[in-house]
Amino acid sequence: MKKILAISLIGLLSLLIQATAMAEKESTENTTMSQTESSIETTATEESAEESKETEATEEAEDAEATEDDKDQAAVLGDSIDVYSLRGDNDIDAASEAFPNHRTMVVDGGIDVTFGDQPPMVPHSIDKDRISLQENTCLKCHSKADSKLESAPKPTPSHFKGRDGKKKSKIVAGRYFCTQCHTPQANTKPLIKNNFKD
Amino acid sequence: MKHEKTHQNTPPAHQQAGFLSMKLLMGVFIGILLWGGFNWSLEMTNTESYCLSCHEMQGISFDELQETVHYSNRTGVRASCPDCHVPKEWTHKVVQKISAAIRELPAHWSGKLDTPEKFEEHRLAMATLEWNRMKANGSRECKNCHDSKSMDYTKQEPRSSARHEEAEAEGKTCIDCHKGIAHHLPKGWKEASKEATDKK
Structure with missing residues (x-):
């Protein structure tokens, strides 16, 4: 029982850390974008590449720690992590992805x-x-x-x-x-x- | 005196030849102008933009065409109004142009079809007119593009090829089955289309 609690706590902590890191990154991204508009694309791609690497790493760590506990965690947090609407996770004002032509x-x-x-x-x-x-x-x-x-x-x-x-x-x-x-x-x-x- | 008079009236031989050739040149020039002008205006009135200059055509006819495969398709080949409604051969073209001028221009000026309701009211009559014309000329305008010699039945859906072969054996033409392919069908089309198909 204690073990489970400890694991779930670690899981929660790692999630929090990830969320704060994401927020920080977003704010820095915004400032750089406003500063240099000409180099938006290059910096954005670089940053996103870095970001994806880091998030992958954190995700892996999180997975290793909290795979058994995913269900409990979702129940505790009251929200589910991997749920997307039918139109994917793109912004509401963005165009929806084209369906493959069958x-x-x-x-x-x-x-x-x-x-x-x-x-x-x-x-x-x-x-x-x-x-x-x-x-x-x-x-x-x-x-x-x-x-x-x-x-x-x-x-x-x-x-x-x-x-x-x-x-x-x-x-x-x-x-x-x-x-x-x-x-x-x-x-x-x-x-x-x-x-x-x- | 006599000699002098005739001498005065008739110009010298070289002047006369020049006058004749001038006349000939003028005639040729006017001929080119008239004939060219006639054909040019015939062509000008045979474009889609000309058809669409009347609002009767813009609202309903053209909107409906745009939904169909004759306007938008995989390969990007499309038919414009005159491709189906004006014959390509000169004599048939002129006959069609004159009959259209007699029938359609007064209708346009009198506002016979100037609302969608009026258009819908006359749709059956207009459709029957086109069906009968197509039936009488063996769907000539369809065949300007759709040549039965180039139609490979083996590449069609089994259902289509079977029906096409039957139709050919029975001596039917395109319009007998393919009604309402570029514009919507009028109310009561089924009975009217049977009548038009059975017409000899």
Whole structure:
């Protein structure tokens, strides 16, 4: 028990030291920047290089001391250390990082559904399609009348059932916006592991 | 006396030849000016910036075009208004220009389409006009760029190549299936487009 306490204390102390060092560095950086504007880039890069070296060193030391205790520490401090928003840790007024450009997956014969009531996914690009009050270009092929000719799957009867439970001749408003449920896919690495089983 | 009179009226032979060649030169010069001016004005009115000088074109038509693959795409090749709406061949071009002058200029001056609501009201009629024109000329303007001889079906998606081969066998043209590719479709497009496609 005493051991754990001691380790956590060391961990806390090292964190504090690191934080003060960072603050100092930032202030010095600011002063140098205001002094010589022409040499901003070189000094900034040098400083950041030094900084990263030092922080790496301190981090390593900290890791060695406090790996077992990370969870406890987070609980004690009430904040977590390695949490970033979806847009990364760049400033709020900075531009977000560009997403890598992934092509839409084209799967001949369609993508298999993974559970019973899953809306089938779109196995082709829909870049050229538009859905508005005037037009729904998905229905160029996927309407009841054209689906056979275009060998495209037609909407299931549920799409024609109104809120009163009665069958309508046209796709009901609640089901009109295809992409609310049916989305195209890209061949990308999953962000998190998925253990879903039907 | 007689001899003197004729001598006075007709200039000497070398003067007469000079006058004739002057006339010829003037004729050629005026001809070049007129013909060149005509073709120049034909070209001037065949640019996108000219089309966009009317606000009917700026607001809706051009905005819609900019969303499509015919304006912005992977390779940066794009179609401008006259590429699709004005034929390239001289006679067809002049016919199209005259009919446009008769139909569109009065519409512009009378403010037939000067609000988005009015535009939407006439969209179906305007679209049908273009569909019928394209259908009648075998999608000639599409084929200025999209040549079926250069179209490699093996490089297309299986779905596309199958449908293209079918269409070719049935003697269909581009516009029969590819409606609403550069501008939005009007309300009631489905029924109207069937009608336009079935038209012989």
